[in-house]
Amino acid sequence: xxxxxxxxxxxxxxxxxYKSGRNFNILLPPLNxxxxxxxxxxxxxxxxxxxxxxLRTITGLQEILGGAVFLKKKVLDEYSRYxxxxxxxxxxxxxxRVSNMRVYDLVSLGRYPHTNWIGKFSFTDRxxxxxxxxxxxxxxxxxxxxxxxxxGERQRAMIxxxxxxxxxxxxxxxxxxxxxxxxKYEIVHLLHDLSKNKGKTIIFSxxxxxTAISESDKIWLTLKDSFIEGAPEDLILNGAFNMLFxxxxxxxxxxxGSFIFRREMRGxxxxxxxxxxxxxxxxxxNRAGFEISNDPAGVKIKISARHNHNKxxxxxxxxxxxxxxxYELVNWLNYQ
Amino acid sequence: xxxxxxxxxxxxxxxxxxxQLIFAGLGVLLLIIFTLDIFLGSVSLRPQDVIRSIFAxxxxxxxxxxxxxxxxxxxxxxxxxxxxxxxxxxxxxxxxNPMAGPYVLGxxxxxxxxxxxxxxxxxxxxxxxxxxxxxxWALVAASWLGAGAVMILIMFIxxxxxxxxxxxxxxxxxxxxxxxxxxxxxxxxxxxxxxxxVIWTMGSLGNLTxxxxxxxxxxxxxxxxLSLFSVKxxxxxxxxxxxAGSIGLNVRFARLIIFASTSILTGSVTAFCGPIGFIGIAxxxxxxIIFKTSDHKVLVPATIMLGGVIMLASDIIxxxxxxxxxxxxxxxxSLIGIPVVIWVILRNRKYSGAF
Numbered sequence: 001x002x003x004x005x006x007x008x009x010x011x012x013x014x015x016x017x018y019k020s021g022r023n024f025n026i027l028l029p030p031l032n033x034x035x036x037x038x039x040x041x042x043x044x045x046x047x048x049x050x051x052x053x054x055l056r057t058i059t060g061l062q063e064i065l066g067g068a069v070f071l072k073k074k075v076l077d078e079y080s081r082y083x084x085x086x087x088x089x090x091x092x093x094x095x096x097r098v099s100n101m102r103v104y105d106l107v108s109l110g111r112y113p114h115t116n117w118i119g120k121f122s123f124t125d126r127x128x129x130x131x132x133x134x135x136x137x138x139x140x141x142x143x144x145x146x147x148x149x150x151x152g153e154r155q156r157a158m159i160x161x162x163x164x165x166x167x168x169x170x171x172x173x174x175x176x177x178x179x180x181x182x183x184k185y186e187i188v189h190l191l192h193d194l195s196k197n198k199g200k201t202i203i204f205s206x207x208x209x210x211t212a213i214s215e216s217d218k219i220w221l222t223l224k225d226s227f228i229e230g231a232p233e234d235l236i237l238n239g240a241f242n243m244l245f246x247x248x249x250x251x252x253x254x255x256x257g258s259f260i261f262r263r264e265m266r267g268x269x270x271x272x273x274x275x276x277x278x279x280x281x282x283x284x285x286n287r288a289g290f291e292i293s294n295d296p297a298g299v300k301i302k303i304s305a306r307h308n309h310n311k312x313x314x315x316x317x318x319x320x321x322x323x324x325x326x327y328e329l330v331n332w333l334n335y336q
Numbered sequence: 337x338x339x340x341x342x343x344x345x346x347x348x349x350x351x352x353x354x355x356q357l358i359f360a361g362l363g364v365l366l367l368i369i370f371t372l373d374i375f376l377g378s379v380s381l382r383p384q385d386v387i388r389s390i391f392a393x394x395x396x397x398x399x400x401x402x403x404x405x406x407x408x409x410x411x412x413x414x415x416x417x418x419x420x421x422x423x424x425x426x427x428x429x430x431x432x433n434p435m436a437g438p439y440v441l442g443x444x445x446x447x448x449x450x451x452x453x454x455x456x457x458x459x460x461x462x463x464x465x466x467x468x469x470x471x472x473w474a475l476v477a478a479s480w481l482g483a484g485a486v487m488i489l490i491m492f493i494x495x496x497x498x499x500x501x502x503x504x505x506x507x508x509x510x511x512x513x514x515x516x517x518x519x520x521x522x523x524x525x526x527x528x529x530x531x532x533x534v535i536w537t538m539g540s541l542g543n544l545t546x547x548x549x550x551x552x553x554x555x556x557x558x559x560x561x562l563s564l565f566s567v568k569x570x571x572x573x574x575x576x577x578x579x580a581g582s583i584g585l586n587v588r589f590a591r592l593i594i595f596a597s598t599s600i601l602t603g604s605v606t607a608f609c610g611p612i613g614f615i616g617i618a619x620x621x622x623x624x625i626i627f628k629t630s631d632h633k634v635l636v637p638a639t640i641m642l643g644g645v646i647m648l649a650s651d652i653i654x655x656x657x658x659x660x661x662x663x664x665x666x667x668x669x670s671l672i673g674i675p676v677v678i679w680v681i682l683r684n685r686k687y688s689g690a691f
Contacts, residue, residue, distance in 0.1 A: 061581050090579070
């Protein structure tokens with residue numbers, strides 16, 4: 001467990017949840033984890049399990065109900081709001097919609113903890129703001145009103161705001177929710193770049209398991225009765241991800257890191273093909289509810305896609321059929 | 337790289353220059369409309385007479401009109417406009433609600449309860465005549481007490497309650513409750529006193545003595561200073577309290593300062609002039625429309641100037657220049673403010689929840 005690099009943020013026996021009057025509503029068992037400088041950490045867990053509460057608690061926006069959070073070797077409670085804001089930046093799922101606010105104004109708000117009581121900008125402040133806008137690639141949109149931005153652009157502007165805040169740690173609650181696929185990958189790519197090249201420690205929650213596995217250095221897996229920390233691959237190998245899908249009909253495949261839907265299998269099929277054609281034909285056959293057999297012997301249906309592009313030949317005991325597309329093939333399989 | 341940054345900074349200084357021009361224009365407009373407010377009224381005055389009566393001791397009727405009535409009234413209008421508009425801006429930002437105004441915290445209903453106690457509660461022992469002289473101070477004191485009590489209650493709630501929307505709802509409930517009590521008192525009061533109370537609710541800019549004017553100036557100075565001190569906090573609060581906290585704002589401290597500013601401004605205006613509607617809601621929107629910004633470094637001075645201009649204009653209209661009749665100033669501000677509010681609602685349909 002010992003690392004050569006410094007733990008920038010850690011928590012021990014942390015209890016998170018809500019306080020109403022004298023009652024504590026604690027959401028999760030005591031949590032232990034840490035983050036190292038430059039790490040990209042994905043927080044994974046079901047809706048409503050307490051991911052957002054955890055993120056708010058380590059940002060200092062919500063009261064700690066037990067245990068302790070350490071930021072750069074000091075307890076979080078010892079920091080004032082102002083000092084904290086110079087160390088941790090935060091983006092919530094709450095959309096920011098302020099009319100008459102330009103991208104530049106929004107990003108400038110990131111300089112809040114660095115300016116005087118009236119918020120006067122120095123040359124450095126101005127430089128940091130335009131640097132932040134450059135980094136997220138929004139130079140051409142600085143004068144645009146934020147209400148006129150797309151969701152992806154607004155999220156990038158929000159990220160520029162924390163960059164301008166110039167904190168070592170960035171905490172983001174579902175930064176890719178509501179985004180289309182392209183903006184989603186752009187944001188994830190940006191986060192990866194910031195952690196690797198700018199040394200930012202980024203902690204973000206997400207429901208996109210596959211992206212989290214491929215991009216993040218570490219995963220904090222939040223389950224009802226346990227909290228597991230580790231590299232994504234560690235969690236795959238020890239089967240931790242399957243705990244996310246306890247009773248549902250989905251399973252996580254340890255062998256190739258994909259999702260498997262549990263189905264009643266209707267029979268076995270042998271696919272005689274190679275490469276991508278074999279891969280995608282087998283996938284389609286699987287979806288139609290047939291198991292893949294590795295041996296042609298004793299199988300009623302055989303599909304051949306060899307040598308012939310765009311042609312699938314099916315041999316059964318009674319007939320031989322030809323299909324021009326996987327779609328037609330699956331349609332036929334559905335009636336078998 | 338270097339030149340790109342220069343382009344950026346230049347791009348953002350150009351609206352600055354434009355803004356300076358608008359501010360200069362507003363300053364001139366304010367001066368003109370303030371002067372007009374002194375000249376226009378039931379008796380139209382000649383400029384040379386007014387100037388002579390201000391700078392020399394002429395002892396004429398004109399001097400009495402200018403020094404005892406027109407000038408205090410114009411000053412009152414100016415201060416009322418400033419106070420209510422700045423309060424409205426603060427409340428709209430704190431509650432992130434375009435329909436919030438200086439009275440959402442229940443300050444006006446607190447004041448009206450105090451006034452109702454004096455006018456209606458003691459109607460057995462008071463006559464309308466006794467409401468002059470000593471009576472005006474009694475009204476002001478009662479109104480201050482009522483507004484102050486509500487203000488302290490709201491401050492207490494806002495320190496205890498985390499969610500700002502809950503504070504807003506509690507404020508609205510509080511004002512409704514107080515209004516209900518005032519209704520009961522109105523129901524049981526006699527006709528003359530009821531009329532005196534109703535006239536108070538219509539607002540009036542003209543009844544201030546010199547001492548009262550001094551008190552108003554002092555409260556306005558304190559309130560406006562606090563609002564200038566809250567400029568940076570208001571900018572942070574635009575993003576909502578969670579984000580404001582994450583960029584370093586102490587949210588409770590900010591609420592304390594901003595609510596104190598609003599309470600002092602609105603409380604004193606309401607005490608001296610009665611509840612004056614819609615200026616506080618409409619002026620901040622007009623400022624946003626003119627300056628097209630959300631930055632309170634611009635919006636606070638802009639609402640101060642626009643608030644003065646619009647309140648002075650309302651005062652001129654309410655005097656129906658050239659006629660003997662005077663309209664209740666509250667009706668005039670409402671008739672000016674309502675179209676603005678409607679326009680804002682219709683424009684905002686696109687971005688529900690935005691202001």
